[in-house]
Amino acid sequence: MSKGKILVIDDEDIVRLSCSRTLVPEGYELKMAKNGPEGLKLLEEESFDLVLTDLKMPNMDGIEVLANIKGKWPATDVVIVTGYQTVETAVKAIKLGAFDYIEKPFTPDTLIATVSNVFKIRNK
Amino acid sequence: MRVKKSFHSLTGKLILTIGTLMVVGSLLFWFFLFKHQEKELLASSVKYGYSFVDYIRNSTRYGMLTNQDLLIQQTVEAVGVAEGVQNVQIFNCTGKIAYSSDKKMVGTVIDKNAPVCLKCHDSSGPAKVTPSWKVTKGEHYRVLSIVQPIYNEFSCSTAACHVHPKNKRMLGLVQADLSLELLDKSIMQQGIAITAYVLAFSVVISATLCIILWNLVSTPLTLLSQGMRKVASGDLDHHIEIHRRDEIGELAETFNAMNAELKKAKNELMNWGNKLERKVQEKTDAIHRAQQQLVHSEKLASLGRMAAGVAHEINSPLTGIVTFGHLLLKKFPKGSEEYEDVEVIIDQANRCSNIIKGLLGFARANTAEKSPTNINDVLGSSLNIVRNKADFFNITLVTNFDPSLARIKADAPQLQQVFLNMIVNAADACEGKGTITITTKNVKEHDHDFVEIEFKDTGYGIKDEDLEKIFEPFFTTKPVGKGTGLGLAVTHGIIQEHGGKITINTKVGEGTSFIIRLPALKETS
Known part of the structure; x- marks a missing residue:
């Protein structure tokens, strides 16, 4: 029994790999998508508790992905992963319904803490 | 104080002109006065001469009427030794010296062309003798010669000697030569005195003029020209100290006022110049600052853009390094060499991350x-x-x-x-x-x-x-x-x-x- 289903959307292989190597041992079920459209397609097929999405990606950026998810699957939580967080994008993301944001480079502990925080609140 | 003393100076010219006029005027005045006096003195000498000759005539009258030649000769001699009398002679009609104070001359016949004869006689005809006088140059002093005719009188033609016929008009003449020594000496002394007076007068007048002009004109003019030179050389603080109510005082006052105005204008000009320079400097500094700021802002903006790109590219691999470093860390016992090596990897990755964050500060500074x-x-x-x-x-x-x-x-x-x-x-x-x-x-x-x-x-x-x-x-x-x-x-x-x-x-x-x-x-x- 997994702790929860997480979708990771990031164009960088290493980030996706880092997430899976950190979160899978913690008991989470992870699926990966290389970009926004691919992630949204997966969301159409199955439901996820949490989406970890990169902010800056080709074709579709994280803010657009967030807007789509919050429009179609409001029950799914979204955490923005960003390489260059600025106050404006963070505020914008929170306003659009993001649960939190994580700054790259993140440590496994930070990632685990953020994710477990999401599930703690979801399970309340 | 240096004052020009040459004749080119105003004072020199004035003194020269006025002095010359004074000397020439005085000389002319004294010359004419002197001439007039000489004429007067001569006239009185002539008058005295006539009286003297009249006196001889009267003294010898009795001798002549009584035809006493010796008496006449003695009288003439006695008169001839009087002071100032050089010679007394009585001529008869034939030009012979009948009596003379100089005995040697008695009997001498004078040529009809002699000056004394030509007085009365022209080349022909009878003599028209009138009393006359003449001044001639003597050995040392001039000599006044007085000639007086002796007319035939009633008593002469009727005298017992019957020497002179009735129809004869003239019997002879008396000539007296009188020395003008006293007159000439007096005139010479007067001339010397007058020259001395003129010279002394000219010197006193010139000196007085000199002092007056020096104080009234030269000194203030020198002060003025010195002041002008100082002002021309840039000393606008110079003040001419002439406190008088005349034209020169007014000139000095006007000059001082002009100088003050000049100084004021110069100061204003300098202030404007300084102000302008300051403003130009301020504006130049402002432009320089703006330019520097622009360059700096542009630098920051481009660095920000680069940082954003780099951050995106670097942060993902850094995430991998940090994550896998931590995963690796769990596989080694704490304190082992491997554990410490992996810690170095994580530290260095974090350092890279900090550099990226710093770079991102530029991107943020502009927003x-x-x-x-x-x-x-x-x-x-x-x-x-x-x-x-x-x-x-x-x-x-x-x-x-x-x-x-x-x-x-x-x-x-x-x-x-x-x-x-x-x-x-x-x-x-x-x-x-x-x-x-x-x-x-x-x-x-x-x-x-x-x-x-x-x-x-x-x-x-x-x-x-x-x-x-x-x-x-x-x-x-x-x-x-x-x-x-x-x-x-x-x-x-x-x-x-x-x-x-x-x-x-x-x-x-x-x-x-x-x-x-x-x-x-x-x-x-």
């Missing part, structure tokens, strides 16, 4: 969101962040916050970044122990209100050669790994973005003051 902010509050929260850090345990933090500090329009998180940077730098400069004093106050400069924040440390100060580069990106004096060299560059960018400026007062070995000045918000109460 400030400003709102009315109280600087004291921002400083307070910044101090709360650092206060509990180990680096600050031995550092005394002193705060002098002005409670009436004006608010400013600012991006509070950016300013917090600036203040944290300032405090951390100050602590680094103190090397863990010392005092950091933070002061805030309202200041006024060129009628504009500012808020001033001073960060003063007791650290090692900044060297002169480092001061120029201190705000350059990637310039640092901290040990490798401790500073990125971006803190002050970002700080500078943020303060400029807020319209403020940073100045540094530092002395090596004593400490440094960073003074930040930001424009105060104009609030309507």
Whole structure:
């Protein structure tokens, strides 16, 4: 029994790999998508508790992905992963319904803490 | 005082002209007076001469009537020895000297062409003798010759001697030569006296004129020309000291007034020049500053754009390094060599991450969101962040916050970044122990209100050669790994973005003051 289903959307292989190597041992079920459209397609097929999405990606950026998810699957939580967080994008993301944001480079502990925080609140 | 003494000077010319006129005038006056006097004296001598000759005639009359030649001759001789009488002669009609004071001359016949005869006789015809006188040049002095005719009288023709017939008109003539010695001596003495008077008079008049002209004209004119020379050479403070009510006094007063006006005009001109120079300098400085700011802003903007791109590209691989480093860390026992090696990898990855964050500061400096902010509050929260850090345990933090500090329009998180940077730098400069004093106050400069924040440390100060580069990106004096060299560059960018400026007062070995000045918000109460 997994702790929860997480979708990771990031164009960088290493980030996706880092997430899976950190979160899978913690008991989470992870699926990966290389970009926004691919992630949204997966969301159409199955439901996820949490989406970890990169902010800056080709074709579709994280803010657009967030807007789509919050429009179609409001029950799914979204955490923005960003390489260059600025106050404006963070505020914008929170306003659009993001649960939190994580700054790259993140440590496994930070990632685990953020994710477990999401599930703690979801399970309340 | 040097006064021209040559005849080219005004005084010289005036003295020469007036002196010459005086001398010539006096000479003419005295000459004519002298001539008149001489004429008068001569006339009186002539008058005396006639009287003298009359006296001879009368003295000899009796002798003639009685035809006593010896008596007549003795009378003539007696008269002839009188003072001033040179010669007395009585001629008869034939030109023979009948009687003479000089006995030797008696009997001598005078040629009819002799001057004495030509007086009465022309080349032919009878004599028309009238009394006459003549002045001739003697051996030493002039001689006055008086000639008086002896007419045939009734008593002559009727005398017992019957010498002269009745029809004869003239019987002879008397001539007396009188010396004009006294007259000439007197005239000569008068001439000498007159010359002396004229000379003395001219000298006295010239000297008087000289003194008067010297005091009235030369001295003030010299003062004036000296003053003009001084003014021409640029000494506009010169004042001519002539206090008189005449034209020269007026000239000096006008000159002084002109000089004062000239000085005023020159000062005004100089003030304008200085003002203009200052304004040009100010404008040049402003343009220079604006240019520098523009260059700096452009530098920051391009660095920001680059940083954003680099951050995106680097942060993902860094995430991998950090994550896998941590995963690897769990596989080695704590304290083992491998564990420590992996820790180095993670530390270095974190260092890279910090550099990226610093670079991102440039991107953020250009996108400030400003709102009315109280600087004291921002400083307070910044101090709360650092206060509990180990680096600050031995550092005394002193705060002098002005409670009436004006608010400013600012991006509070950016300013917090600036203040944290300032405090951390100050602590680094103190090397863990010392005092950091933070002061805030309202200041006024060129009628504009500012808020001033001073960060003063007791650290090692900044060297002169480092001061120029201190705000350059990637310039640092901290040990490798401790500073990125971006803190002050970002700080500078943020303060400029807020319209403020940073100045540094530092002395090596004593400490440094960073003074930040930001424009105060104009609030309507």
